Amino acid sequence: MSSKKRVRHGFNDYQFPVIPKAPRSVRRRRSHKNVDNDQICAFELLAAVAGELLQESESSACSNAAVGKDVLSDCREVIKRDQLQEDKSMKSEFFDQGSCVESAYILEPAVQEQNLKYSLDKPSRTENNIFHKNSCTFLNSDFSRKDCKEVNIDGKSHTEVEDGSSSLEDVCGKRIETGTKKQLDDGSKTEDLTVANSCSVKGLIEKHVNNNSAINSDSSVQFPSYRAVPRPSFGKQGNNVKLGIRDDDENSFRSYRHSTNIMAFRQTSHTGYRRMRKMLTSRHWKVLPQLKDWERSCSHYGIKSFHRNRKRVRALERCRLEIPSKRRKLCHNSSIVAYDQQANSKSISKSREKGIKRDIISPRGAKVGASASDRNHQKKDPNVKFSIKSFKVPELLIEVPENETIGSLKRTVVEAVKTILGSGLRVGMVVQGKKVRDDNKTLQQAGISQNGNLNLDTLGFTLEPSSYPVSPSLHSKDFSALSPRGVDHELTRRPPSPIMELELPSASSDPPKIMLDEHDEDYHELALSPTNLIVDPPSGVDNPDSGALVIVCPPNGEAHPVVPMSSKNGRSELPQRRTRRPFSVAEVEALVEAVEQLGTGRWRDVKIRAFEYADHRTYVDVKDKWKTLVHTASIAPQQRRGEPVPQELLDRVLIAHGYWSKQHGKHHAENAGALENNSNNNNNSTSMSSKMAQSAI
DNA sequence: GTTAGGG
DNA sequence: CCCTAAC
Numbered sequence: 001m002s003s004k005k006r007v008r009h010g011f012n013d014y015q016f017p018v019i020p021k022a023p024r025s026v027r028r029r030r031s032h033k034n035v036d037n038d039q040i041c042a043f044e045l046l047a048a049v050a051g052e053l054l055q056e057s058e059s060s061a062c063s064n065a066a067v068g069k070d071v072l073s074d075c076r077e078v079i080k081r082d083q084l085q086e087d088k089s090m091k092s093e094f095f096d097q098g099s100c101v102e103s104a105y106i107l108e109p110a111v112q113e114q115n116l117k118y119s120l121d122k123p124s125r126t127e128n129n130i131f132h133k134n135s136c137t138f139l140n141s142d143f144s145r146k147d148c149k150e151v152n153i154d155g156k157s158h159t160e161v162e163d164g165s166s167s168l169e170d171v172c173g174k175r176i177e178t179g180t181k182k183q184l185d186d187g188s189k190t191e192d193l194t195v196a197n198s199c200s201v202k203g204l205i206e207k208h209v210n211n212n213s214a215i216n217s218d219s220s221v222q223f224p225s226y227r228a229v230p231r232p233s234f235g236k237q238g239n240n241v242k243l244g245i246r247d248d249d250e251n252s253f254r255s256y257r258h259s260t261n262i263m264a265f266r267q268t269s270h271t272g273y274r275r276m277r278k279m280l281t282s283r284h285w286k287v288l289p290q291l292k293d294w295e296r297s298c299s300h301y302g303i304k305s306f307h308r309n310r311k312r313v314r315a316l317e318r319c320r321l322e323i324p325s326k327r328r329k330l331c332h333n334s335s336i337v338a339y340d341q342q343a344n345s346k347s348i349s350k351s352r353e354k355g356i357k358r359d360i361i362s363p364r365g366a367k368v369g370a371s372a373s374d375r376n377h378q379k380k381d382p383n384v385k386f387s388i389k390s391f392k393v394p395e396l397l398i399e400v401p402e403n404e405t406i407g408s409l410k411r412t413v414v415e416a417v418k419t420i421l422g423s424g425l426r427v428g429m430v431v432q433g434k435k436v437r438d439d440n441k442t443l444q445q446a447g448i449s450q451n452g453n454l455n456l457d458t459l460g461f462t463l464e465p466s467s468y469p470v471s472p473s474l475h476s477k478d479f480s481a482l483s484p485r486g487v488d489h490e491l492t493r494r495p496p497s498p499i500m501e502l503e504l505p506s507a508s509s510d511p512p513k514i515m516l517d518e519h520d521e522d523y524h525e526l527a528l529s530p531t532n533l534i535v536d537p538p539s540g541v542d543n544p545d546s547g548a549l550v551i552v553c554p555p556n557g558e559a560h561p562v563v564p565m566s567s568k569n570g571r572s573e574l575p576q577r578r579t580r581r582p583f584s585v586a587e588v589e590a591l592v593e594a595v596e597q598l599g600t601g602r603w604r605d606v607k608i609r610a611f612e613y614a615d616h617r618t619y620v621d622v623k624d625k626w627k628t629l630v631h632t633a634s635i636a637p638q639q640r641r642g643e644p645v646p647q648e649l650l651d652r653v654l655i656a657h658g659y660w661s662k663q664h665g666k667h668h669a670e671n672a673g674a675l676e677n678n679s680n681n682n683n684n685s686t687s688m689s690s691k692m693a694q695s696a697i
Numbered sequence: 698g699t700t701a702g703g704g
Numbered sequence: 705c706c707c708t709a710a711c
Contacts, residue, residue: 578705604699619699624705627702 384443388461430460581616583625588645591625592652599660600626629653 398416400409429436429446436446448459583591587610594610606626607619632640633650 580705601700603701621705623700 384448386459427461582642585643585645585649587611587614587617588625588629588649591622591629592649592656595626595660596652596656599663600657601660601664626653626657630657633657 398409398412400412431446431448438446590610591606594606598605598609600606603619603623603626607617607622611617611622629645629650630653632645633653637644637647
């Protein structure tokens, strides 16, 4: 059902990853308003979206590493422009100018700002509105047009979507009719999947635009903030970028070239389509991110809010990489993005990235064949080439009622993408096992030089969420106002609406920089999905295969930023310990409540009740937590460590523990089913407390 | 696949 | 959190 997609982006060492991965902690629920029926939380096409974005960016001649962001920025730009002038030519011009690239730089911050703004300014905004706003962003962007074009080019897309829905086709057709001025180059064909995705997106966009004028206006207004400053830089303008995308499942591969900038890519693969189709066909569509953290959480939440009555979302099959299951959890989030960059000696010093080129991703997704040159000095310093082959795009599972409209589905996808992209991604660098935090350091200072000192095995890039709240406990201060922390409790059990979910990331956002500096580690732990990075030899060989994959693992094991892909060694096979995710007070409260009602010994049920949407919590985790809670409650406060748990909760823990222990005893003695009776009841009447009351009598 | 416990 | 035995 879910589609896995890979997106590639070129990005410079600076910061912008393109593909979101997903931190689990992120998924935290939020308390938000109820979700509308209309809304669907689908994320499935996250990757697809990314692809679209990329395409768009491509068409627009953008050359950014961060696809999503770029796209967004582009959209924003476009919007802005549109506001000023309706003329398409304007847009074209805009694109031609490569503004996309520029925006890319800003994107992340911009997005965050936006999100932040949302949360701040309109915290109480209805979900719909929010949604629309978000949608608007996409809608306004030109990329929809582009999509159309693409659609035209590729007839297959329609076929692909067939079973899915005629609507989609219609949309596509519509789009086509609309007609776009731009002509795609032969080489810029998009894959079928991509097209399909585009259509979806467009449809959503259109729908939104047309139907929600009010909202739209609103949203459009906000975007401008994004882009405020044209950035000079990515600097890659002079570089040629080659981008090719290929899916594992699929054979199709395309490369794009832009004289000016980087480009694009494609995103959806046949696989994605197939998944899509399944989704469409099935009664409920479910989308699960491959990543266990965020994405998934997002999708789950959204889904849940909408479909509480429906069956629960189940984890879908995830793409199975050759990676061991344990590792898989950590690594799956990222999809592959490959790009190749050519270093341009003339390029701007600040922008280190250059063109992007895409390579095929290996099944593991670790391989990336991009080369970027980095320069810290404008003058004669030698350039160091980096080849980042791929990032994985998390797989999302979307669940949508059969009778939902295509538009809803599309919107869902859009939202999912936005969420991921909009949450802001940062790129972290690990050199020789150490994270390099000082952005001002030169490559040379960081030990990265072309002199041969660069040890491929020790260099890695990681994707980090820039604004996503990680764990309530960790960032309570920072996010207290906006983040889920305050509502954590509810969130745990009641997933926020999709919209909310999407919004969340933004809400919690802090300036990326801050996040990085202050929460760097936490972020790593919580969220991120690892990115695989491959570094090509400084020699500049452009052979994707030649570069060995490098996996970087933080020495301390906290972060699992990078997935080792080294073909030379079997490290990638080593299981990695899951990141530690302390239970927040809210979670503890939820747990206590669940145990009070369900009792101990039924951890699966307890888990479902208290952490249904918290995918990163397993029933074993819940059980262990209870174990520790009981222990904690039984020791002196001074001996307790970690985030303090309110005594009140600890008292309840002891009471519940005592009560259920007793019940178990009884059960054994009497062979009675008291527990079961309780467990089956959700009503308080059957809860522990009521029973205790009854027994007391 | 769950539970229960030890580590 | 991990691991494992036992179901």
